[in-house]
Amino acid sequence: xxxxxxxxxxxxxxxxxxxxxxxxxxxxxxxxxxxxxxxxxxxxxxxxxxxxxxxxxxxxxxxxxxxxxxxxxxxxxxxxxxxxxxxxxxxxxxxxxxxxxxxxxxxxxxxxxxxxxxxxxxxxxxxxxxxxxxxxxxxxxxxxxxxxxxxxxxxxxxxxxx
Numbered sequence: 001x002x003x004x005x006x007x008x009x010x011x012x013x014x015x016x017x018x019x020x021x022x023x024x025x026x027x028x029x030x031x032x033x034x035x036x037x038x039x040x041x042x043x044x045x046x047x048x049x050x051x052x053x054x055x056x057x058x059x060x061x062x063x064x065x066x067x068x069x070x071x072x073x074x075x076x077x078x079x080x081x082x083x084x085x086x087x088x089x090x091x092x093x094x095x096x097x098x099x100x101x102x103x104x105x106x107x108x109x110x111x112x113x114x115x116x117x118x119x120x121x122x123x124x125x126x127x128x129x130x131x132x133x134x135x136x137x138x139x140x141x142x143x144x145x146x147x148x149x150x151x152x153x154x155x156x157x158x159x160x161x162x
Contacts, residue, residue, distance in 0.1 A: 003076045005124065012052055014118040015125045020160040021049055021056055029059035032152050036130050037061050039145050044106060044131035047116075047153045048075045050124075058157070062131070063106055072100055075127035078113025084143065084150075087111045089135035110136045114150035119158040128153040 005011045015021065029047050036045035044062035048055045055073040057066055070076055074096065078085035090096040090109050101108045113129035128150040138146065 003080055005080060007123070010121065011123040011125070014121040014123040015049060015051060017120070018049075018118060018125060018157065018160045020058060020157060021051060023058070023160075025059065026156075029153070029156055030061070032128075032149055032156065033059040033061040036128075036146070036149050039149075040130055040142055042110075042130040042132045044108075046075075046129055046131075047126065047157070048073075048129060049126040049157075050075060050079050055127075058126075068101075074099075074101070074108070074111045074131075075113055075129055078111075078127045078129060079115045079124045081113075081115060083114075084146065085111075085113045086138060088137055091135070106131070107133050109134050112138060112146055114147065116150065116154040116157050126157060 033045040033047060036042065046057045047059040048057055050070060053070050054067045055070055055075050087093050087096060088110060090102045090111065096102055108131045110132035111129065113127045115124040116126040116128055117123065118125045
């Protein structure tokens, strides 16, 4: 299911205006995703940009892939959420229980994502997320840490504006 923003054309313009897609890895972005692994005790963290048909990882810890199809991306849901988007157990969620990322490697059982916004257009262009291979609940402290990391990721993304 390919979830689209109500103003998808304008959102995609914002994504491409950033000039971040398909750029090389960057230690600043990697520092944020590595910090997420350490502070939140998760095996996977990404800073994801949502393009027309794909999710592309500006930074990805814990998976070797650089992008994936948008139609199966958890981040597509998170990008459209008004707040933090959490799936505590993918096996109990009808949207995700048959997702290829759940039934095959990396066997995602927990997901938390937060939309990242372009500062000029105010459009969501991507997502900061963490994933785990076991179900879990975030404490209030973990949510606070997660939100702080998402804010760092958003500032970095917006530093790509020309």
